[in-house]
Amino acid sequence: AQKVTQAQTEISVVEKEDVTLDCVYETRDTTYYLFWYKQPPSGELVFLIRRNSFDEQNEISGRYSWNFQKSTSSFNFTITASQVVDSAVYFCALSPLRGGAQKLVFGQGTRLTINP
Amino acid sequence: DAGVIQSPRHEVTEMGQEVTLRCKPISGHDYLFWYRQTMMRGLELLIYFNNNVPIDDSGMPEDRFSAKMPNASFSTLKIQPSEPRDSAVYFCASSPGRSPLHFGNGTRLTVT
Numbered sequence: 001a002q003k004v005t006q007a008q009t010e011i012s013v014v015e016k017e018d019v020t021l022d023c024v025y026e027t028r029d030t031t032y033y034l035f036w037y038k039q040p041p042s043g044e045l046v047f048l049i050r051r052n053s054f055d056e057q058n059e060i061s062g063r064y065s066w067n068f069q070k071s072t073s074s075f076n077f078t079i080t081a082s083q084v085v086d087s088a089v090y091f092c093a094l095s096p097l098r099g100g101a102q103k104l105v106f107g108q109g110t111r112l113t114i115n116p
Numbered sequence: 117d118a119g120v121i122q123s124p125r126h127e128v129t130e131m132g133q134e135v136t137l138r139c140k141p142i143s144g145h146d147y148l149f150w151y152r153q154t155m156m157r158g159l160e161l162l163i164y165f166n167n168n169v170p171i172d173d174s175g176m177p178e179d180r181f182s183a184k185m186p187n188a189s190f191s192t193l194k195i196q197p198s199e200p201r202d203s204a205v206y207f208c209a210s211s212p213g214r215s216p217l218h219f220g221n222g223t224r225l226t227v228t
Contacts, residue, residue, distance in 0.1 A: 101147050101164055
């Protein structure tokens with residue numbers, strides 16, 4: 001069975017602070033994808049990143065960075081110098097690498113509020 | 117690229133009524149997914165299609181739910197009869213092969 005746990009239900013920080021969203025996953029698959037999606041107040045789901053289990057290199061995209069550690073089954077997401085526009089619910093997700101379709105299993109989400 | 121288009125954005129109906137949610141995937145995407153989002157259960161996969169063929173419907177909650185994809189540019193999710201516990205946001209998503217899913221804006225369904 002696959003499971004994604006986002007232990008932080010809500011996080012509230014002041015603008016310009018750095019914030020890290022935690023994600024821990026469970027899977028019996030040896031190969032898999034990990035994802036982060038953003039759901040802003042408008043409700044749509046926006047794709048942020050996908051990593052495959054072969055690649056444990058950390059990734060940085062502007063103020064966003066992701067730390068994948070297979071040894072601890074974690075895929076954490078850090079926002080540096082947070083901005084009010086970063087306020088959203090963030091979802092971590094997992095899918096097996098096998099097969100053609102990506103059947104995403106989502107965590108419960110972390111609601112991030114950035115206060116001015 | 118117009119993205120995945122869902123209609124309606126909001127639907128309010130009475131218990132027992134039939135509800136039909138619609139989705140137009142991104143052109144060229146061969147996979148289509150229906151997800152449901154509720155406070156209690158989060159985001160869960162209901163069914164997905166590949167090249168218009170249903171591949172896995174194990175997430176469909178019960179026989180009241182059905183989904184079709186008559187062609188590559190259109191899919192429906194139908195609930196008949198609807199119940200208050202079906203109230204949720206229903207998302208449609210599409211992808212070309214193994215590429216990341218693109219989600220629509222969702223349909224917020226309220227069953228009273």
